[in-house]
Amino acid sequence: MKITMKEVVKERIDPHSGTAFELRQGQLLKVTAPTGEQVSELICYNLTDPDEWLSSGRTLDHAGAWLIRQGHVLYSNRSRPMLSLLEDSCGRHDFLLAPCSQEMYQQTNSTEANISSCHENLHGRLMAWDIDPDEIYITFKLFMNTQLQADGSLSVDTPASKAGDYVLFRAEMDLVVGLTACAAAQYNNGTLKHIEYEIIEE
């Protein structure tokens, strides 16, 4: 039997902005960095019960891994599969840090304080599903290259992604998904670039 793939949506996320959309169980989500070297932050919630949310800690527990890669499953706080990571052409993502916020920029006197943050860009679109700012947890930061040193420190280096690198997920439940083109130039080799995503049905 030949499986026919049908593209439902293909969209562009402009530099330092974000979006949100519904993704149905079984649909595929492909997120591409057309230029490379650009982070995209992803968060998701159970569409019918947003108190069930993407949990970094639970995902790391189930994977037995701190680097989430092809073949891993992203879990909810209730230990239920939300997204399966079917394909991953980059292999380097972060699931430890919080999305940057204006409050954080202000605390750290960041030069990014004049532009909107991923936290704001996510909330600005997720509020349509009644998700509050305090309900934005740790995002899965596609292509973010967080390096952990043996002395306990960490750094966020230039993304390892090349032009056209992508990840492909399958939704394991009905979801609302927030997705950004990361707004912090320092994490993206100095320039803010766009991200593309597709929703695909088998």
Place this chain on the structure above:
Amino acid sequence: MKITMKEVVKERIDPHSGTAFELRQGQLLKVTAPTGEQVSELICYNLTDPDEWLSSGRTLDHAGAWLIRQGHVLYSNRSRPMLSLLEDSCGRHDFLLAPCSQEMYQQTNSTEANISSCHENLHGRLMAWDIDPDEIYITFKLFMNTQLQADGSLSVDTPASKAGDYVLFRAEMDLVVGLTACAAAQYNNGTLKHIEYEIIEE
């Protein structure tokens, strides 16, 4: 001027159990592993607004570190200081993983499934402050010895703590704190032991 320390509370947390209590701004919290090799999971919320919660991701961001140690500050999701880590005789704690839950034990067919989990033990006491199970986020896991391998995998090894090792925090806002003696024998060198804590005023 001599500073006089006044002990307000000294309590024992029995093996595989948990507690919750209020901690006022400026009060000190000392958590001790009398036997060593025993994890204690800590979570906290703004006492007057529990939508402000202890954020692992925000804490790691502000610290520029994945190992949180003496001198670091534990931050809320709103990038405000909650607890300062004043003293730490062990130096090895985890802030990546979620507290174990019954749902997780069941998914992984764990042998721990017959005893209560840290998630349940925290919720059982925090419900008195109207905190729901879905509002229990990533705990600061005192003395948990999570080792990260270069290939992306992780393991939880025997705690590095010796008998009497402790951490001392100062509350930077009024808090409700949940605290456990970790219930998963595999993380505690095979036996479940008790934890002690003191609330101290300067």
